Amino acid sequence: MKAAPFDYVRPRSVEEACACLAADPDAVIIAGGQTLVPMMAMRLARPARLVDIARIPELQAIRDDGTAVAVGAATLQAHAANDPLIACKVPLLAAALPWVGHAATRNRGTIGGSVANADPAAEIPLVLVTLRGSVVLRDSAGSRTITAEEFFVGPMMTAMTPGCCITEIHFPVWTTGRIGVGFHEISARRSDFALASAAAQVALDGAGRCVACVVGIGGATAVPQRLDTVAESLVGSMLSDAEIGEAVRRAVDTIEIMSSPHASDGYRRRAAAVLGARALGEARDHALGRAMP
Amino acid sequence: MKVELLVNGAARCVDVEPRTTLVDCLRDHLDLMSVHTGCEHGICGACTVLVDGEPARACLMFAVQADGFAITTVEALAPAPGELGVIQDAFCETHGLQCGFCTSGMLLVAHALLKSNPQPSRADIVDAISGNICRCTGYGQIVEAIELAAQRLARSNAAETERAS
Numbered sequence: 001m002k003a004a005p006f007d008y009v010r011p012r013s014v015e016e017a018c019a020c021l022a023a024d025p026d027a028v029i030i031a032g033g034q035t036l037v038p039m040m041a042m043r044l045a046r047p048a049r050l051v052d053i054a055r056i057p058e059l060q061a062i063r064d065d066g067t068a069v070a071v072g073a074a075t076l077q078a079h080a081a082n083d084p085l086i087a088c089k090v091p092l093l094a095a096a097l098p099w100v101g102h103a104a105t106r107n108r109g110t111i112g113g114s115v116a117n118a119d120p121a122a123e124i125p126l127v128l129v130t131l132r133g134s135v136v137l138r139d140s141a142g143s144r145t146i147t148a149e150e151f152f153v154g155p156m157m158t159a160m161t162p163g164c165c166i167t168e169i170h171f172p173v174w175t176t177g178r179i180g181v182g183f184h185e186i187s188a189r190r191s192d193f194a195l196a197s198a199a200a201q202v203a204l205d206g207a208g209r210c211v212a213c214v215v216g217i218g219g220a221t222a223v224p225q226r227l228d229t230v231a232e233s234l235v236g237s238m239l240s241d242a243e244i245g246e247a248v249r250r251a252v253d254t255i256e257i258m259s260s261p262h263a264s265d266g267y268r269r270r271a272a273a274v275l276g277a278r279a280l281g282e283a284r285d286h287a288l289g290r291a292m293p
Numbered sequence: 294m295k296v297e298l299l300v301n302g303a304a305r306c307v308d309v310e311p312r313t314t315l316v317d318c319l320r321d322h323l324d325l326m327s328v329h330t331g332c333e334h335g336i337c338g339a340c341t342v343l344v345d346g347e348p349a350r351a352c353l354m355f356a357v358q359a360d361g362f363a364i365t366t367v368e369a370l371a372p373a374p375g376e377l378g379v380i381q382d383a384f385c386e387t388h389g390l391q392c393g394f395c396t397s398g399m400l401l402v403a404h405a406l407l408k409s410n411p412q413p414s415r416a417d418i419v420d421a422i423s424g425n426i427c428r429c430t431g432y433g434q435i436v437e438a439i440e441l442a443a444q445r446l447a448r449s450n451a452a453e454t455e456r457a458s
Contacts, residue, residue, distance in 0.1 A: 001333040008294065008311035008357050037353045038334035052358060102424030104341055104348040190423040
């Protein structure tokens with residue numbers, strides 16, 4: 001359970017990090033290392049060189065760019081969980097972060113690391129897909145932005161090409177109506193991998209009518225799935241429990257669910273439908289408790 | 294590689310391979326045997342230390358990543374060699390440990406909790422220790438120990454405030 005030998009470099013800028021990655025095809029990025037270090041201890045990963053981006057200042061910033069909150073890739077999960085801008089502008093991310101690992105891993109784990117790892121059970125990718133967020137990638141050739149849906153390709157698989165580094169993750173900000181959020185997941189033990197999870201955000205008008213809503217399912221699927229048909233059927237409604245339950249169940253019936261030794265696909269489908277409805281109901285109640293902006 | 298750490302308040306410099314984890318560095322290079330090597334892949338919490346005051350798993354960090362950070366281990370919790378701190382005393386009194394393997398991690402998590410939240414609810418305590426596995430106690434006495442420590446620390450703080458005024 002000891003990692004194989006490797007070289008370690010700590011570049012001072014993203015440019016320098018990209019140059020390190022371009023120079024050595026066996027180099028990989030380490031940020032918090034909360035997944036990579038155990039993978040290396042078990043020798044499931046055996047990089048020749050670690051490029052430590054954890055201290056690069058431009059990767060630590062959390063800024064409001066008007067339509068989205070841009071979170072630097074090396075932002076610690078614990079830092080994001082206590083950030084007032086995220087709490088105010090991206091409440092769904094704030095609601096999901098307490099579910100990410102344990103306090104001790106959130107103190108070292110990063111937002112970008114969770115996105116890059118693309119674990120199907122991970123909460124941050126689920127929030128990103130649900131909100132139609134995007135990921136900014138940089139390599140020695142330049143920078144590009146891709147949508148969360150393009151980014152997550154499969155379990156632990158992303159659209160990242162060799163030599164590239166995530167610099168920012170963009171979480172869209174909703175500005176109209178009363179916003180409410182809900183997040184739920186079920187796992188075998190506290191903070192274990194989610195067997196199914198659900199994230200939801202709604203916007204209500206002054207009368208409590210739904211003007212926008214999104215719900216996403218994670219854990220049970222290969223990549224996080226946003227259920228767009230739910231929004232189509234619920235916008236304009238008063239979001240009764242019956243309407244929510246029916247819309248979510250219909251949508252979950254059409255998605256591909258993964259089976260695992262811990263939970264059958266049938267169980268996961270039922271759990272996803274229940275959690276999705278619960279998250280939407282919680283989002284509605286949360287919004288009803290807030291004043292019109 | 295040279296790594297500089299502020300360990301329990303003292304500046305230390307060690308020369309380690311990049312693949313040396315922080316837990317192995319603390320035990321093998323700095324002789325801090327309170328830090329326990331358990332699962333070595335981030336599940337059990339036995340190797341928990343405080344990194345700049347916050348709990349972290351020492352098996353999930355290479356020592357080179359911790360360069361320049363302040364590390365706190367159980368050795369720093371006691372007021373003097375051979376004595377016990379308030380939280381350690383409470384663990385003894387409530388039988389909050391049996392084999393003791395998880396205890397270092399539990400003590401540091403409790404220490405960090407009581408520092409940021411001096412009057413935690415039972416739910417706060419359960420949440421704080423949820424990342425640390427104990428296979429002896431069934432956790433009940435550990436929760437009691439942290440409750441007892443919180444009461445004692447609150448009382449001693451109140452007494453100090455009174456003396457100061």
